[in-house]
Amino acid sequence: MARIVxxxxxxxxxxxxxxxxxxAKARGLMFRRSFPxxxxxxxxFSRLSPQTLHMVGVPFDIDALxxxxxxxxxxxRLSAWTGLGRATADTVIELPxxxxxxxxxxxxxxxxxx
Numbered sequence: 001m002a003r004i005v006x007x008x009x010x011x012x013x014x015x016x017x018x019x020x021x022x023x024a025k026a027r028g029l030m031f032r033r034s035f036p037x038x039x040x041x042x043x044x045f046s047r048l049s050p051q052t053l054h055m056v057g058v059p060f061d062i063d064a065l066x067x068x069x070x071x072x073x074x075x076x077r078l079s080a081w082t083g084l085g086r087a088t089a090d091t092v093i094e095l096p097x098x099x100x101x102x103x104x105x106x107x108x109x110x111x112x113x114x
Contacts, residue, residue, distance in 0.1 A: 013040035030057035
């Protein structure tokens with residue numbers, strides 16, 4: 001079972017879905033009715049590059065983490081329907097709003113068991 005861990009011991013999520021396909025990455029959280037506490041959606045990319053998230057079709061706020069080699073490059077709260085975020089990353093993690101409280105740029109975040 002995969003989980004998202006912040007700075008060694010704080011578990012951010014235990015219900016982790018990895019978006020491995022192009023379609024899964026394109027769909028993301030669009031049209032979902034909820035995003036329960038403890039959930040995460042992980043977007044792995046083959047290389048470091050600018051990654052943009054949009055909230056079109058997502059009816060709830062989320063927290064987003066852009067990672068570079070496991071270090072947080074950016075943390076953002078994205079608003080339902082209108083949120084937009086961008087940063088250079090090799091991995092992006094979407095979490096329910098509030099789950100990334102206390103996570104700062106430069107922190108280490110690991111995806112275990114994925």
